[in-house]
Amino acid sequence: xxxxxLPQRGYLHxxxxxxxxxxxxxxxxxxxxxxxxxxxxxxxxxxxxxGLAATFVRIELITPQGDLMSxxxxxxxxxxxxxIMIFFFLIPAIPAVLGNFLLPLMLGARDxxxxxxxxxxxxxxxxxxxxxxxxxxxxxxxxxxxxYTPFSSTYSNSNVILTITGAFIMGFSSIATxxxxxxxxxxxxxPGLTWFRLPLFVWAMxxxxxxxxxxxxxxxxxxxxxxxxxxxxxxxxxPALGGDPLLFQHLFWFYxxxxxxxxxxxxxGVISELISTFxxxxxxxxxxxxxxxxxxxxxxxxxxxxxxxVSSQSVYSSLVFSFIxxxxxxxxxxxxFNWTATLYKGSISYRTPMLxxxxxxxxxxxxxLTGIFLGVVAxxxxxxxxxxxxxxxxxVMVGGTIMAYLGGIHFWWPKMTGRMYNEIWGGISALIIFVxxxxxxxxxxxxxxxxxxxxxxxxxxxxxxxxxxxxxxATVLAVGFIIPIIYLMLSLKTGRIAGDNPWDATGLEWKTxxxxxxxxxxxxxxxTTEAYAYPPEAAARDAAEWRPGSPL
Amino acid sequence: MxxxxxxxxxxxxxxxxxxxxxxxxxxxxxxxxxxxxxxxxLMALTVGAWWIEGIIALPRLLGVAIAMAIAIxxxxxxxxxFMHVKVSERATQLYAGAAFVGFAIMxxxxxxxxxxxxxxxxxxxxx
Ligand SMILES: [Cu+2]
Numbered sequence: 188x189x190x191x192x193l194p195q196r197g198y199l200h201x202x203x204x205x206x207x208x209x210x211x212x213x214x215x216x217x218x219x220x221x222x223x224x225x226x227x228x229x230x231x232x233x234x235x236x237x238g239l240a241a242t243f244v245r246i247e248l249i250t251p252q253g254d255l256m257s258x259x260x261x262x263x264x265x266x267x268x269x270x271i272m273i274f275f276f277l278i279p280a281i282p283a284v285l286g287n288f289l290l291p292l293m294l295g296a297r298d299x300x301x302x303x304x305x306x307x308x309x310x311x312x313x314x315x316x317x318x319x320x321x322x323x324x325x326x327x328x329x330x331x332x333x334x335y336t337p338f339s340s341t342y343s344n345s346n347v348i349l350t351i352t353g354a355f356i357m358g359f360s361s362i363a364t365x366x367x368x369x370x371x372x373x374x375x376x377x378p379g380l381t382w383f384r385l386p387l388f389v390w391a392m393x394x395x396x397x398x399x400x401x402x403x404x405x406x407x408x409x410x411x412x413x414x415x416x417x418x419x420x421x422x423x424x425x426p427a428l429g430g431d432p433l434l435f436q437h438l439f440w441f442y443x444x445x446x447x448x449x450x451x452x453x454x455x456g457v458i459s460e461l462i463s464t465f466x467x468x469x470x471x472x473x474x475x476x477x478x479x480x481x482x483x484x485x486x487x488x489x490x491x492x493x494x495x496x497v498s499s500q501s502v503y504s505s506l507v508f509s510f511i512x513x514x515x516x517x518x519x520x521x522x523x524f525n526w527t528a529t530l531y532k533g534s535i536s537y538r539t540p541m542l543x544x545x546x547x548x549x550x551x552x553x554x555x556l557t558g559i560f561l562g563v564v565a566x567x568x569x570x571x572x573x574x575x576x577x578x579x580x581x582x583v584m585v586g587g588t589i590m591a592y593l594g595g596i597h598f599w600w601p602k603m604t605g606r607m608y609n610e611i612w613g614g615i616s617a618l619i620i621f622v623x624x625x626x627x628x629x630x631x632x633x634x635x636x637x638x639x640x641x642x643x644x645x646x647x648x649x650x651x652x653x654x655x656x657x658x659x660x661a662t663v664l665a666v667g668f669i670i671p672i673i674y675l676m677l678s679l680k681t682g683r684i685a686g687d688n689p690w691d692a693t694g695l696e697w698k699t700x701x702x703x704x705x706x707x708x709x710x711x712x713x714x715t716t717e718a719y720a721y722p723p724e725a726a727a728r729d730a731a732e733w734r735p736g737s738p739l
Numbered sequence: 740m741x742x743x744x745x746x747x748x749x750x751x752x753x754x755x756x757x758x759x760x761x762x763x764x765x766x767x768x769x770x771x772x773x774x775x776x777x778x779x780x781l782m783a784l785t786v787g788a789w790w791i792e793g794i795i796a797l798p799r800l801l802g803v804a805i806a807m808a809i810a811i812x813x814x815x816x817x818x819x820x821f822m823h824v825k826v827s828e829r830a831t832q833l834y835a836g837a838a839f840v841g842f843a844i845m846x847x848x849x850x851x852x853x854x855x856x857x858x859x860x861x862x863x864x865x866x
Contacts, residue, residue, distance in 0.1 A: 373830050400834070401841045437849045488844055492852070501855035504848070 197702040217302035223288035237271035262329035269332030281453035292696035295377025300370035308363035318353030322346035336424035340416040365399030379714035391456025394480040406442035440491035454591030465541035466533025479518035512562035534729035539613030543594030550586025575635025606682030620667035626660025
């Protein structure tokens with residue numbers, strides 16, 4: 188162990204004498220770990236921006252009158268929130284930050300298969316982001332993040348072209364990441380790392396990449412067609428020009444339903460890692476979790492019509508889409524049951540990442556089950572375009588993806604930075620987020636069921652109390668998001684040195700130093716065991732040795 | 740199999756890298772010309788078919804079917820030869836196939852909706 192083949196310096200270490208060189212060493216890096224950090228900064232910036240838009244929406248909704256902004260400004264505000272959160276936060280968040288950082292480490296590789304393509308994907312992301320931001324600065328866009336035609340292609344007087352160009356470019360960033368992950372997983376696994384020894388996070392990334400590569404081009408084309416109709420009046424979607432608006436919805440949801448899985452599958456991967464590590468047990472039903480990711484990825488391509496039950500789509504299509512939507516519940520439930528079974532008789536430690544993981548399971552179950560309600564045509568017709576739908580997808584996206592993203596950031600923070608964060612504040616903020624989240628979005632289920640439509644800012648008096656509750660919850664949630672930013676930043680200076688494996692976890696990423704050297708491993712590791720190879724007595728021993736204040 | 744270790748560095752390890760096609764298989768220049776010629780013939784066929792269909796007043800549906808068949812033949816040639824899928828690894832071929840299947844799903848299900856949209860709605864609740 189003492190001899191080193193490669194210089195043992197953390198990837199964050201810099202020996203650049205001038206500021207200019209330092210900037211260049213970051214902006215032209217091809218190191219997957221540095222690119223992950225670039226993504227981390229950019230994505231969190233967009234998250235805060237999207238959150239700011241949400242704040243204005245929630246403030247406006249405190250009163251039944253439209254007194255803070257006009258209807259037009261309100262339209263632009265929720266569109267900004269949606270576009271930024273979906274395209275520039277949720278879709279890239281876990282793959283581009285955690286996936287980029289971890290995939291080569293987990294595979295025992297020195298980098299991704301195409302390091303320059305990886306850097307290009309970051310630039311494409313930034314470039315797309317600049318387009319979307321400039322659209323916002325120049326007055327915003329009022330179509331909603333779904334860009335439904337013919338409003339977007341003909342009637343809207345806002346910056347539709349700029350925004351969809353931004354989303355279009357961002358799509359290529361996704362595709363670049365997906366291609367890179369697929370090639371890396373196929374080609375660069377360490378000796379002995381067979382497919383069924385892969386960490387479940389890698390399986391989740393693989394399934395996500397499959398969806399990205401197959402679905403994203405379709406939304407690219409759909410958005411391009413909107414632009415063509417808008418710019419040159421070619422009749423594609425606008426009935427006045429001989430087009431069909433439903434064609435847009437088909438093309439858009441062919442991507443955007445699978446895009447839900449681009450957002451949630453990586454979260455499943457993170458949760459599998461956290462649950463196993465903090466229960467000190469091998470995961471229950473490894474193959475089932477791995478294959479359920481693949482099943483969700485594939486079935487996800489067959490259900491898009493459940494967004495179109497009231498759109499004058501054929502009722503027979505709706506029937507089939509409804510049925511297949513029910514099927515997706517099976518692989519999703521398999522995962523939840525397997526995580527729960529992993530907890531059984533485990534030695535559970537309630538560290539910050541585990542709090543997020545447990546929160547995820549509860550919230551995702553609510554989000555998923557209300558998804559089944561919405562998959563039933565009869566119920567969906569009743570609650571279409573109400574706050575019920577809004578609550579449902581926020582339970583999946585915020586309660587699912589963001590909880591997993593934060594859990595993952597906390598779990599791998601010591602690996603990324605080499606330092607530990609403040610555990611007490613970590614726990615407190617996780618609880619604040621859980622409470623704030625439920626306070627924000629649970630009332631919206633009730634609101635929606637009572638008939639409060641989404642995307643309206645003037646509403647009947649009787650809904651006010653629930654809206655005020657929701658806005659108050661959003662404030663709590665915002666506090667919960669700001670606290671981690673503070674203590675994570677502080678940890679960079681004052682955090683305890685983490686050591687290589689602070690959680691006593693399995694997995695190749697914990698076998699190298701924290702932070703890892705530029706080329707990840709001194710020598711390429713050889714894998715001889717399954718993933719999560721905790722000895723059978725690990726949990727029992729851990730529990731026996733537990734005492735108040737013990738590290739795990 | 741040992742001769743495939745030309746790929747330097749990290750590509751060499753990983754048991755998944757079973758040497759399916761030694762290094763890079765090639766498509767000869769002659770094949771490219773042949774495929775190009777075939778594409779030109781198919782293009783002539785497309786135009787010719789359109790012409791003849793105009794003269795003998797073929798049903799529109801049949802005309803579209805013929806045009807589609809020729810177009811699919813052209814696409815297949817381009818994917819197999821110009822995009823190297825024919826001499827690529829199994830995984831690449833699998834993904835090319837998956838993209839095709841995905842596209843087919845999109846077209847077929849969307850068209851099924853158009854086809855069924857005019858159908859009478861199912862009867863309402865029982866009296
Ligand atoms: Cu959906």
